Amino acid sequence: MQQRRVRTAESSATDADGSADVYTRTEQVHLRNYDSDRRYRVTLSVSKPDRPPEHEATYELAPGEVASEVELAPPGRYDVHVDSEFRPTGGRVGDGTVGTDSTTTVCDVGDQAGRTVVVECGNGIVDVSQGLVD
Numbered sequence: 001m002q003q004r005r006v007r008t009a010e011s012s013a014t015d016a017d018g019s020a021d022v023y024t025r026t027e028q029v030h031l032r033n034y035d036s037d038r039r040y041r042v043t044l045s046v047s048k049p050d051r052p053p054e055h056e057a058t059y060e061l062a063p064g065e066v067a068s069e070v071e072l073a074p075p076g077r078y079d080v081h082v083d084s085e086f087r088p089t090g091g092r093v094g095d096g097t098v099g100t101d102s103t104t105t106v107c108d109v110g111d112q113a114g115r116t117v118v119v120e121c122g123n124g125i126v127d128v129s130q131g132l133v134d
Contacts, residue, residue: 026111027068030132033061034122035086038098042119042126043083046073046109054078061121063089075110080117084126101126 033040040061047053054073061067087098107130108115114131121127 026113027070027116027132028072028109028111029055029069029117029119031059031061031067031119032121033063033065034120035124036063037089038063038086038121038124039089040121040126041085042121044117044119045081046078046117047081048076049079073109075115076108078107078109078117080105080107080128082119082126082128084121086121086124099124103128105129 029044029046031042031044041058042061043058044056045053046055055069057069059067081102081104083100083102085100101124103126105128107117107128109117113133116130116132118129118132119126120129
């Protein structure tokens with residue numbers, strides 16, 4: 001689980017030791033490419049049913065690469081849709097797409113590891129689940 005300590009913009013108070021107020025943010029989306037010989041282009045959409053996306057982005061993941069997002073949407077239950085394209089690592093962008101996969105699921109999104117959207121790529125497929133293990 002990745003957490004980032006961030007100084008709040010509205011915080012002006014300091015402790016006796018001179019340190020400023022901080023809080024911890026937990027990633028809401030964790031993406032990982034487990035494939036050792038394929039690159040993935042993953043398009044992620046997080047939305048409430050019948051509403052525009054709260055978050056939509058495309059990620060380029062090289063073999064073994066990880067990406068994450070914090071504070072992408074208010075806590076709640078969301079439809080999560082992922083489209084992926086993959087090609088061998090030696091393939092050039094102009095070579096065309098070797099394969100595609102997509103999936104949709106419902107996830108609870110929040111500020112706890114158990115409410116993190118997990119997107120995993122490997123063996124030519126993409127999987128979406130909820131929750132990171134501590």
